Structure formats: structure tokens, C-alpha cells
Amino acid sequence: MSNPSVSVIVPVFNCERYLAAALESIFEQGYSPLEVVVVDDGSTDSSARVAESFPVTLVRVPHGGIARARNAGVQAASGKLITFLDADDLFTPGSLAQTVDHLQERDLDAVSGMMEFFREPGVGKPPGYRSAWEAAPQHALLGGMVTRRQVFELVGEFDPTYEVGEDMDWIARFKDAHLRWERVPQVVVRYRHHMSNTTRRRELIGPNLIRLLKASVERQRHAQPLVSVVIPARDAERYIGESIDSVLAQRCSVEVIVIDDGSVDSTREVVGAYEQNHPVRCVSQEPAGAGVARNRGVELARGQYLAFLDSDDLWEPSKLALQLDAITASPEPDIVFGGVREFISPELSEAERKGLRDDSALRPGTVPGAMLIKRTTFERVGGYDATLRVGEALDWLGRARAQGLSERVLPEHVLSRRLHATNYMRQNSELVGAYPALLKAALDRRRAQGNV
Numbered sequence: 331m332s333n334p335s336v337s338v339i340v341p342v343f344n345c346e347r348y349l350a351a352a353l354e355s356i357f358e359q360g361y362s363p364l365e366v367v368v369v370d371d372g373s374t375d376s377s378a379r380v381a382e383s384f385p386v387t388l389v390r391v392p393h394g395g396i397a398r399a400r401n402a403g404v405q406a407a408s409g410k411l412i413t414f415l416d417a418d419d420l421f422t423p424g425s426l427a428q429t430v431d432h433l434q435e436r437d438l439d440a441v442s443g444m445m446e447f448f449r450e451p452g453v454g455k456p457p458g459y460r461s462a463w464e465a466a467p468q469h470a471l472l473g474g475m476v477t478r479r480q481v482f483e484l485v486g487e488f489d490p491t492y493e494v495g496e497d498m499d500w501i502a503r504f505k506d507a508h509l510r511w512e513r514v515p516q517v518v519v520r521y522r523h524h525m526s527n528t529t530r531r532r533e534l535i536g537p538n539l540i541r542l543l544k545a546s547v548e549r550q551r552h553a554q555p556l557v558s559v560v561i562p563a564r565d566a567e568r569y570i571g572e573s574i575d576s577v578l579a580q581r582c583s584v585e586v587i588v589i590d591d592g593s594v595d596s597t598r599e600v601v602g603a604y605e606q607n608h609p610v611r612c613v614s615q616e617p618a619g620a621g622v623a624r625n626r627g628v629e630l631a632r633g634q635y636l637a638f639l640d641s642d643d644l645w646e647p648s649k650l651a652l653q654l655d656a657i658t659a660s661p662e663p664d665i666v667f668g669g670v671r672e673f674i675s676p677e678l679s680e681a682e683r684k685g686l687r688d689d690s691a692l693r694p695g696t697v698p699g700a701m702l703i704k705r706t707t708f709e710r711v712g713g714y715d716a717t718l719r720v721g722e723a724l725d726w727l728g729r730a731r732a733q734g735l736s737e738r739v740l741p742e743h744v745l746s747r748r749l750h751a752t753n754y755m756r757q758n759s760e761l762v763g764a765y766p767a768l769l770k771a772a773l774d775r776r777r778a779q780g781n782v
Contacts, residue, residue, distance in 0.1 A: 335363040336430060336476070337409030341399035342381070342417035343371040348522065349380045355420040357384070361427055367406050371399040377417070397488035397496040404482055410606065413476045418522045421474065425518035429476040432514050437613060437630060439509040440477035443518030445470035450524070467517050472497035474518035481509060484585075484609050499545070508556060508632045554583045557635045557650055557702070560627030562620045564591040566641035567600050569675075569748060574604055576645040582654060586610040587627040588641075592617030597641075621714030621722035624698070628705070628713065636705050638698035642675075642748045645699075649744040653702035656738055664735035666702045668744030670695030675750040686749045696737070698723050700745040707735065 338356050342349055349368075356366055368381040372393025381388050389406050391399060404412060411430060415421060425443065433441040444467035485503045488496045504511065559577050563570050570588070577586050588601045590612055604610040615626060624638055635654070639645060653666040669692045674683055711730045714722040731737075 333362065334411050334430065334434070335365065335409040336361060336411045336413060336426065337365040337367055337403075337407035338426075339400060339403030339407060339412065339414050340366065340368045340381075340386075340417055341371055341396050341403060341414075342368060342373060342377045343393065343396070343399070344373045344375045344377060345417040346373075346376040346380050348418040348524075349377055350383075352415055352417050352420060353381070353384045353386065355422075356415060356426075358423060359421060359426040361430070363409075364426075365407065365409050367403045369399040369403045369406075371396065395490055395493060395496075397490040397492060400496070401487040401490070404487070407479070410479055411476050412479055412482070413474065414472050415519065416473060418524065419473055420520040420522070422517050422520060425474060425516065426476070428514060428516055429474065429518060432512065433476055433478075436512060437510075437611075438512055439481050440475055440504065440511045441514060442470050442475040442511070443514045443516050444468065445473060445519045445521050446517050447521045447523055449522070469513065470519050471501060473521065477504075478611070479606050480609055480611070483607060484509065502543075502545070510632060555635055555654065556583045556585060556633035557637055557654070558627070558631030558633030558705070559584055559586050559637045559639060560624050560631065561586065561588045561639050561641050562591055562623030562627070563588055563593065563597050563601075563641035564617065565593045565595045565597060565752075567593075567596040569642040569750075570597060571600050571604075573639055573641050573643060574601070574608075574610060576647075577639060578604075578608060578610075579647045580645065580650045581647065582650045584609065584650070585631070585633060587630050588612040589623035589627050590614040591619065591623045618716070619719060619722075621718060622716045625713035625716065628708065631705065634705060635702055636708050637702050639745075640699055640747075642750065642753070643699050644746040644748065646742075646744050646746070648742070650702065652740055652742055652744065656740060657702055657704070661736075663738040664703070664707050665730065665737045666740065667694065667696050667700045667737065668740040669693065669742055670697065670700050670745045670747060671743055672747045672749055675748050678750060682751045692743055694739045695745055696727060696739065697745070697747075699747070711735070 340352060353366065366384070366386040367389060368386045369389045369391060370378045370381065371391060378388060378390065387406060389402050391402050400414065411433070413426070429441045429443060446467045447464045481504070484507050485500065488500050492499055561570070561573060574586055577584055586609060588610065590598050590601070592615065598612060598614065601610065601612040605612065613626065613630065615623065628636060635657070637650065649668065653668065656666045657663060671690050671692050672687070673690060674686050674688055711726065711733060715725050718725060
């Protein structure tokens with residue numbers, strides 16, 4: 331598998347003395363594909379000229395502070411992954427590949443590491459310097475952190491009202507969004523102490539720290555719940571874009587997890603076009619069926635609530651807002667469903683429409699695509715039965731009902747089910763006759779286990 335593209339953003343303001351060493355430490359990583367974006371924050375020294383001596387993208391902005399410079403770098407970057415290095419710091423050899431590999435292997439939103447402090451020979455101790463900083467590596471903040479580009483869609487930009495501490499504020503917002511972040515134990519960045527570090531401005535650090543902590547508490551108090559939307563997909567290139575669009579149109583906070591179930595068409599590429607700028611990610615697996623794919627999506631989900639959508643179906647824009655209102659109303663139902671309509675996909679020819687029932691009546695729907703459920707409730711029932719090729723949703727609902735879970739079916743239209751030439755049951759018509767036997771076998775297993 332090829333490496334994901336990485337953009338390293340280097341904000342610089344009057345740092346000609348150290349910039350070359352910082353850039354050399356990036357290119358010595360040997361990582362590819364790599365893009366380096368240097369943002370010159372209105373320097374009055376030769377920083378821009380130093381940057382131009384390297385194969386970088388140079389962005390010039392009027393002096394506005396490091397937060398604005400970082401934001402300009404993110405906007406100019408084209409990589410799928412983003413990382414930062416201050417112009418007076420250094421990457422350690424091989425650290426970029428380490429953090430990227432860890433992020434990919436663990437399917438995380440961000441990975442950071444440790445940092446070590448150093449002073450050049452002959453440089454005195456700056457004001458506020460602590461000898462303990464050089465005694466052992468410390469937890470790195472933004473320097474060396476590798477994060478997915480779509481994280482900025484969820485977290486937002488750096489706050490330019492922070493003269494210092496903009497990185498701590500952004501990380502606090504990252505954590506409040508319940509994104510998945512791990513730290514590798516290796517030193518990934520070397521922090522250079524000198525007489526002009528912005529963190530020497532001790533008079534600003536305390537007030538800014540109090541401010542960002544208060545903001546974090548306030549965010550958590552008023553946080554909108556996150557809904558994790560799992561879309562299993564196999565050879566879904568034709569319709570999955572519309573399905574994702576219908577999720578992104580919801581009037582609430584969502585993340586979209588597409589589980590590519592062994593597609594051999596361009597499904598992965600279609601979803602990849604969303605990953606850059608939206609809270610969408612795609613994970614591939616060997617063909618295993620919709621039930622296994624949904625279970626895998628739940629494992630990766632971060633949201634308090636779960637919802638499911640087939641890769642050829644569509645949600646109404648009000649679907650999640652209506653269901654969130656219902657699932658938090660008193661008395662709180664365990665599961666909320668809604669109304670379902672079927673529609674014939676408009677691109678079908680007359681010949682392809684033959685055999686498809688043209689019936690757009692609104693009916694109560696207890697299918698996965700019409701459901702909203704708390705994650706904790708879903709986990710109490712357990713995942714979908716991986717042994718079933720059909721009927722896994724009915725089997726799951728039967729187990730939920732056997733546990734006495736309460737349901738509410740909203741009268742409003744929430745899901746549109748697309749009828750087309752390649753619906754799963756049309757392509758696997760031999761399974762239709764086996765449907766009752768498969769369900770009976772599942773019920774027999776549940777009885778044998780004492781679950782029915």
C-alpha cells in the first residue's frame with residue numbers, strides 16, 4: 331500500500347537563523363509523497379529567501395501571528411495528512427514515517443510523540459527556563475503531531491485571538507470532539523530553547539490557559555451529540571456519493587464511516603474524494619458481508635449515537651434531527667425508527683424497470699437505515715450475526731426485542747430505499763427462498779444460548 335501524502339506546515343516570522351536547519355530535518359526524513367508549506371508571517375529578515383532555497387511551497391501573508399499563519403498553511407496544503415514544525419525546531423530522523431505508520435495501523439485521527447529540549451552551545455538560559463526540561467523527554471503538543479486533514483472540518487482553525495497557546499486551545503477542541511488520538515513513546519521533535527521563544531511570554535500563558543480551560547468546559551456543557559453513521563459498501567461507486575451527501579446534509583454533528591467490503595470498482599476512490607474536506611473516512615476489508623461491515627464500523631465509531639445507511643439509499647435532511655429529539659424525549663425510547671419510501675432509481679431504462687414495484691407509499695420502517703440508537707444500547711444487544719448472508723438485521727432486531735428494548739417509530743419520512751438493477755437480493759435471488767430457514771437457524775442458535 332502506498333504512503334498517504336503528508337503536508338508539513340512551517341510558520342515562520344523573522345527566523346532566518348534557524349529555518350534552514352528545520353527544513354533540512356524535514357527533507358532528511360526521506361518520506362514520500364511529501365509537501366512542505368512555509369508560511370512567511372510578514373518577516374522583515376531573510377526568512378523568505380532561506381525558504382526559497384528549498385523545494386517548498388512559500389505562502390506570504392501580512393504579519394498576523396502564528397495562528398493565522400498556521401491557518402494559511404492548512405488552506406494551502408494538499409496532503410491527506412497534516413503535520414506542523416516550528417521554524418526553530420527539528421524533526422528527529424525517521425519520526426515522520428513512525429507517526430504516519432502508527433496512525434494508519436491504528437486508524438486514528440491523530441498521532442503525536444515526545445519532544446526533547448536543547449540549547450545551542452554558548453546560549454544562556456532564557457527567562458523562565460527549567461533545567462528539568464532537558465533532563466527527560468516531555469509530551470509534545472502540536473510539533474510533530476500528524477493528523478488527518480478532515481479533522482480540521484470537525485475541530486476548526488486555530489484561534490488567532492491567542493497570541494500564545496493557540497496550539498493548546500486547538501488540542502483542547504480536538505479532545506472535546508472525542509477524536510481518536512494516541513502518542514508514540516519516541517521523541518519526534520526537538521524543541522530549541524533560545525532568547526526569543528514565544529513561550530517566554532510568561533505574562534500571557536497563565537491567562538490564556540485559564541481562558542481555554544473555561545472554553546473547554548463550556549463546549550462540553552453545550553456540545554451537540556455526535557452521530558456515527560456506518561455505511562457498508564461493496565461495488566457501490568454508482569450511488570454511494572449521493573448516500574454520503576444525504577448524510578452530510580443532516581442538521582447535526584456527524585461522522586461517516588464507510589466500510590469498503592471488498593469492492594473491485596471505484597468505490598474507494600469515490601469515498602476518497604470526500605475524505606479530504608469532510609468528516610468521512612473509508613476502511614477496507616475482505617468481502618465479508620453487510621453485517622460484518624456494520625460491526626467493523628461500530629468498532630471505529632466515536633459517536634454517542636449510531637446510525638446505519640446502505641450505500642445506495644438516501645436520508646431525508648431532517649432524519650437525524652427528528653430522531654435525536656425523539657430519543658432524548660421523556661420517556662426515552664431505546665431505539666427510534668421512522669418512515670420509509672421506496673423509489674426507482676431515475677437513470678434506469680424502461681427495460682431495467684421491469685419487475686420493479688413502482689410504489690412510493692410511506693411505510694413504518696424498522697430497517698437499519700431508518701434507525702437511530704445509542705451506542706451503549708447497541709453494544710448491550712451485541713453486533714450483527716456475521717454468519718448470516720441475509721436476515722442479519724431482523725435477527726438483530728429480534729434479539730433487541732427479546733431484551734425488552736423499547737422502540738418508537740416516527741411517522742415522518744426519514745429513509746428512501748433505492749430500487750435498481752443491482753440490489754443485493756435481486757442479484758442473489760437464490761437466497762430469497764432460504765430466508766425463512768436462515769432466520770429459523772438464527773433463532774434456534776439464540777434459544778440454545780438462552781437468549782430468546
